[in-house]
Amino acid sequence: MLNATIxxxxxxxxxxxxxxxxxxxxxxxxxxxRSSGAEVEFTSFDWGADxxxxxxxxxxxxxxxxxARDFDAIFVGALGDPRVPSNIHAKEILLGMRFKMDLYANVxxxxxxxxxxxxxxxxxxxxxxxxxxxxxxxxxxxxxGGNFKMGTPDELATQEDINTRKGxxxxxxxxxxxxxxxxxxxxxxxxxxxxxxxxxxLWQRVFKEVAKEYSEIQTQHMFVDALCLQMVRxxxxxxxxxxxxxxxxxxxxxxAALQGGLGMAASGNIHPGRTSMFEPVHGSAPPIAGKxxxxxxxxxLTAAMMLAHLGLGAEARKIESAVLDAVRQRKxxxxxxxxxxxxxxxxxxxxxxxxx
Ligand code: NAD
Ligand code: IPM
Ligand code: MN
Numbered sequence: 001m002l003n004a005t006i007x008x009x010x011x012x013x014x015x016x017x018x019x020x021x022x023x024x025x026x027x028x029x030x031x032x033x034r035s036s037g038a039e040v041e042f043t044s045f046d047w048g049a050d051x052x053x054x055x056x057x058x059x060x061x062x063x064x065x066x067x068a069r070d071f072d073a074i075f076v077g078a079l080g081d082p083r084v085p086s087n088i089h090a091k092e093i094l095l096g097m098r099f100k101m102d103l104y105a106n107v108x109x110x111x112x113x114x115x116x117x118x119x120x121x122x123x124x125x126x127x128x129x130x131x132x133x134x135x136x137x138x139x140x141x142x143x144x145g146g147n148f149k150m151g152t153p154d155e156l157a158t159q160e161d162i163n164t165r166k167g168x169x170x171x172x173x174x175x176x177x178x179x180x181x182x183x184x185x186x187x188x189x190x191x192x193x194x195x196x197x198x199x200x201x202l203w204q205r206v207f208k209e210v211a212k213e214y215s216e217i218q219t220q221h222m223f224v225d226a227l228c229l230q231m232v233r234x235x236x237x238x239x240x241x242x243x244x245x246x247x248x249x250x251x252x253x254x255x256a257a258l259q260g261g262l263g264m265a266a267s268g269n270i271h272p273g274r275t276s277m278f279e280p281v282h283g284s285a286p287p288i289a290g291k292x293x294x295x296x297x298x299x300x301l302t303a304a305m306m307l308a309h310l311g312l313g314a315e316a317r318k319i320e321s322a323v324l325d326a327v328r329q330r331k332x333x334x335x336x337x338x339x340x341x342x343x344x345x346x347x348x349x350x351x352x353x354x355x356x
Contacts, residue, residue: 010039011310014071016093018048020284021294021342022077028346029075029299032322035354036315038307043071047093049081058092064100068275073306076279077299082286091143097277098136103269104167105174106134106248108281109305110238110255110265113327117260117336120232128258130238131184133175134248136269138167141245163199163244168206174272175242176214186218186239187211190227190247203244228254256281260336263295266302268309278306292341295333297323300349322352 017026030042051057067074074097079090097103112118112128120127144160175187189207193200204221211219222230224247230237231254243251256265265281280298288294300323308316325331331348332338338345 008039010041011072011312012041012043012070013306014067014074015042015044016047016074016076017044018077018079018093018284019050019081019090020078020286020289021282022048022079022284024289024292024294024342025280025296025299025346026075026077028296028342028350029303032300032319032346032350032353033303033307033315035350036307036318037354038312038315040307040310040312042075047089048079049084049089052089053083058089059096064096067097068101071275072310073275074277075303075306076277078280078282078284080284080286094279095141098269099141101271101275101277102137103271103274103277104135104137105171105178105270106132106136106245106267107178107270107305108132108134108248108252108255108265108267110252110259112259113264113324117264117327118258120235120258123235123258127236130235130255131178131182131240132248132252132255133171133178133240133242134252135167135171135242135244136248137245138162138164139245161196161199161244161246163202165202165206168203169210172203172207172210172242173213174270175240176210176217179217179240180214182240184217184240186220187214188220188222188227188238188241190222190224190241190243190251192224192247194223199244207242224251227251231255231258252281261295263298263333263335264301265298266305268302268305270309276309278302278309292343293334294342295335296342296346296349297326297332297336300346318353318356319349321356322349325352 017023079094109131112125115124140159140161142162145158148156179187191200191203193204256262262282267281269277280302304316304319326349330338333345
């Protein structure tokens with residue numbers, strides 16, 4: 001009989017801290033991952049505004065192929081710096097990963113960890129527990145459009161909203177598969193088909209068609225303006241939401257507020273079976289960067305989401321419990337009502353993780 005030994009290779013993770021508070025929160029999240037005992041290997045890349053301002057590099061040649069070939073996941077902080085007003089580096093790095101690596105589903109879980117964090121009156125963790133699946137490769141983000149007679153009183157600007165059958169169908173199917181895999185009961189599709197009739201019509205038809213394959217999952221439709229109202233008035237009714245790129249961007253900042261703010265929100269940019277990218281929902285927050293006040297929990301919860309995606313569920317759960325303990329014991333930063341600095345908060349979570 002062959003005496004088989006299973007050798008577990010560490011998961012290879014590319015890390016791009018990026019700009020602003022990304023450079024503060026990402027290293028703390030790496031420490032928390034290490035303290036979970038996860039078998040991972042980090043390789044950091046200096047892509048971001050500093051590098052761009054030094055040598056004009058946003059993403060080196062073949063950068064995306066290298067990420068897909070050599071890594072199991074990518075962990076990104078945030079991109080955006082006032083010294084680069086065109087935001088070209090953020091576009092090429094962040095949107096570059098999403099588009100060129102075809103990470104078509106942006107998964108943004110919305111979970112209230114403790115009632116004290118929520119700005120809504122009397123809301124409990126049971127009331128706020130849903131997931132937004134945002135289309136991540138199309139829509140107005142494709143940057144198609146143009147200007148005519150720029151700078152004159154007759155100036156005209158267009159911005160195209162691109163929706164392909166393939167793109168709409170795969171993200172809607174992803175939402176149903178996500179619901180099925182996570183014991184969720186309902187998928188709500190949100191659009192603005194009362195005004196954006198062509199794109200909305202496509203989303204409506206495809207949603208109805210794909211839904212037939214998932215008869216055990218309930219379906220619902222809401223216009224995105226009504227959905228914003230619902231998110232505040234009756235968030236408990238929400239389960240899985242699927243929507244386009246721009247609406248998904250907007251509603252997930254609102255959803256972040258329900259969880260305590262942008263400092264608490266996690267996300268993953270997924271293409272099943274391919275190297276996917278994980279990033280907190282927040283940006284580089286230039287006004288608070290470098291002051292040791294940014295909330296590291298969004299980045300830490302994002303790291304946990306990445307570990308779960310890589311099959312390291314036990315380590316992910318330890319990190320999530322440690323964050324929950326930190327919230328309950330108010331070991332938090334000032335944005336969520338605590339008094340700790342970024343480092344202190346993250347170190348507390350790392351120690352707690354190691355002890356679990
Ligand atoms: P932002 O998320 O950086 O900040 C919005 C507000 O939330 C600010 O008040 C900020 O102080 C606060 N905030 C955000 N994260 C926080 C944290 N971890 N702890 C405490 N407070 C936090 O959004 P913005 O101000 O609209 O954008 C700033 C820059 O970031 C821009 O260049 C923008 O394009 C970029 N951006 C990048 C990403 C990304 O890389 N994924 C996401 C959003 C914005
Ligand atoms: C997000 C951000 C990005 C987006 C920006 C920085 C391009 O707001 O990830 O939510 O609009 O997708
Ligand atoms: Mn956003």
